[in-house]
Amino acid sequence: MPKFSEHFGLGKSQHELDFVDVSNEYDLPVYVDPYAIEIRDDIWAREAAGQVRVFFGEVLTALRDGDDHRAEGLMSHLKEPKETFLGVSKEGPKGRGVGRHQAHQLISAIKKSKAFQTGLLTDFSEMSLYVEGIDRDKMSDLTTNIIRDLLVNYTQEQCELYGIETLNYNGPPLWDARRGNWEARDVKLPYIDDDAVLLVPKYIVRRRLSLDSQEFYNKQITDFLVAENLRVNSALVQTIKGKRKVFKGDVRQANPKSKPYIADVVRDHPELLDLYKEIAAKQSVMLDFGDEGPNVTAVCQTLSDRLPNIPAGAKHASEYHSLVLGALTALFYPALILPQKEWDINQGRKRIDIVYTNAADSGFFSQRRGDPRVNANLVIVECKNYSEDITNQEIDQLVGRFDDDRGRLGILTCRTVDDSKRLLDRCKDAAVRGNGYVIVLTDDDLRSMLQARAQLNDGVVEQVLHSKFRQLLA
Incomplete structure (x- = not known):
């Protein structure tokens, strides 16, 4: 199968x-x-x-x-x-x-x-x-x-x-x-x-709908009925060891669940539905597929282990690009979603560009989307399986993809950097000129984040991103 x-x-x-x-x-x-x-x-x-x-x-x-x-x-x-x-x-x-x-x-x-x-x-x-x-x-x-x-x-x-x-x-x-x-x-x-x-x-x-009639009835509606019966001191109130109490089973028996009844309750008390929807909206989108495969911690550890075994150079560019795509999805989902390939250019070095939709509602990517200087509705990614340092040409290529609609945030992945100060200066120059913000992630950066994710330490992932971005502003 x-x-x-x-x-x-x-x-x-x-x-x-x-x-x-x-x-x-x-x-x-x-x-x-x-x-x-x-x-x-x-x-x-x-x-x-x-x-x-x-x-x-x-x-x-x-x-x-x-x-x-x-x-x-x-x-x-x-x-x-x-x-x-x-x-x-x-x-x-x-x-x-x-x-x-x-x-x-x-x-x-x-x-x-x-x-x-x-x-x-x-x-x-x-x-x-x-x-x-x-x-x-x-x-x-x-x-x-x-x-x-x-x-x-x-x-x-x-x-x-x-x-x-x-x-x-x-x-x-x-x-x-x-x-x-x-x-x-x-x-x-x-x-x-x-x-x-x-x-x-x-x-x-x-696995189930966010808005579920049984759950709504069992939680918000039942809790409301318990409180109301206590407030009016109804016949359902019992005194046990000196404390007044209403049992949920009793209020449910007195007010059986039905969809017409739910409509009546919401009509009279719309705040209950507002509360239920607010709670449902905060539920995680990280769907657990259970036995449908390895969990995210195992996946991230495997990716971290595989990365250094991929040789640099054009011959192994596809393998490197594929691993990076999987790694970024594992690391940043659900903040970054819907990866889409823009185009391929093969003029001596294979180049693949990926655009992620920025759907973050908190954390680093949410802040970049809300920052008018960045306006990162999309995050543009370029993968460079080079054996030498990134040059101005690669930075300019990525910056050239930015615009007011997409935003001005990009991620450039590469294997290693010999002259880190020179590369950072190139990225800072683009930021200072208002052209955009390029975050460079080397193998060491990716492995650090993958290993942190493997230990469910998402704070480290955020720290790496924030640190890289602050360096562009220094």
């Missing part, structure tokens, strides 16, 4: 990959989570969230206008996305269609929900809280279909990054948010045997 990475000989663990590493032989029990997309502030997630909002807005508008035919037509193009191999399909990893019948059921469930009838339902990610029959599988399927066009582009970018062939695929239609409708067209996807594969960024998947 080879995974995608094994089938295409990538030689990388899940922690070195930006996407979920799936097999076409079974579905992986993780789910695309619309709230995980909604709360992110990176470029890709904002576009995905926008597509979801437009789609759901079209559905709700049609229903409020009494145009059930339009609403069902929008929903009928949604199919279980067999190409992602995520979730738990009732028919194995081949998926099943939604079609008009299931679309009618979905629309009927939305219309019958108290949240829709009272105008409370406006957010797609909250459907699982209020609408009967909507669970993590259905929410994942719906979200995947709505953002399928973005996932196709993402898959193609990852295939270009790793040199994987893509072939024509006549799949389900794609949602066009600008036209507010579905568009049928062929796309290009990679194949494992006869199965097309649609890759999914791992930062938008969860």
Whole structure:
């Protein structure tokens, strides 16, 4: 049962990959989570969230206008996305269609929900809280279909990054948010045997939805009910050893969980949902894939051990580039995501440029994105497997890639530096002129960070980055 990475000989663990590493032989029990997309502030997630909002807005508008035919037509193009191999399909990893019948059921469930009838339902990610029959599988399927066009582009970018062939695929239609409708067209996807594969960024998947009706009921709602019963001194209050107490089991028995009941509670006490969503937003995006491969500590230690065994020079440039790409992903995910290859130049020395999306909400990369001098929406990486020192030409090449939209932060990796002061002066000159900020990471730097990550000491990783950046300002 080879995974995608094994089938295409990538030689990388899940922690070195930006996407979920799936097999076409079974579905992986993780789910695309619309709230995980909604709360992110990176470029890709904002576009995905926008597509979801437009789609759901079209559905709700049609229903409020009494145009059930339009609403069902929008929903009928949604199919279980067999190409992602995520979730738990009732028919194995081949998926099943939604079609008009299931679309009618979905629309009927939305219309019958108290949240829709009272105008409370406006957010797609909250459907699982209020609408009967909507669970993590259905929410994942719906979200995947709505953002399928973005996932196709993402898959193609990852295939270009790793040199994987893509072939024509006549799949389900794609949602066009600008036209507010579905568009049928062929796309290009990679194949494992006869199965097309649609890759999914791992930062938008969860083992369960961030917004889960049972969890919301068990925690925020139950705690609120306990406090309310104590406040009004209801019949559920018991005095035990001189202390007044309300048992959670008693309040749940008196107020059984149902989606209409959850809608009533949120209508009367919206602050409970605000609290729940605030807590959910703070949950880590570092999905633990459990037995799906070695953990991040083992991966980082392995990468640290492998790095010095790769010889410098053009002959081994591809091997070095591949290891650095995996190392940076393992070190900086989820701050840096969605690696994309810009171009190859092979004029004596092979050169590969990678652009990461800066999605950090704290730490070094978040500060660089928020700094108007840097504005690092993207982080541009160049890998140099040279046996001699970096020159002005390499610094100028990287700086030349900066602009106001991308930002002005780059990482240049190289094997070693003989004249560190001279190289630092070159980087400082670029910073002083306002051209941009280049952080140079040698083998020693990368190994230091990888070994720290292997010991779960992320503070060292941050220290290295901050120290390198401060040197540019000194």
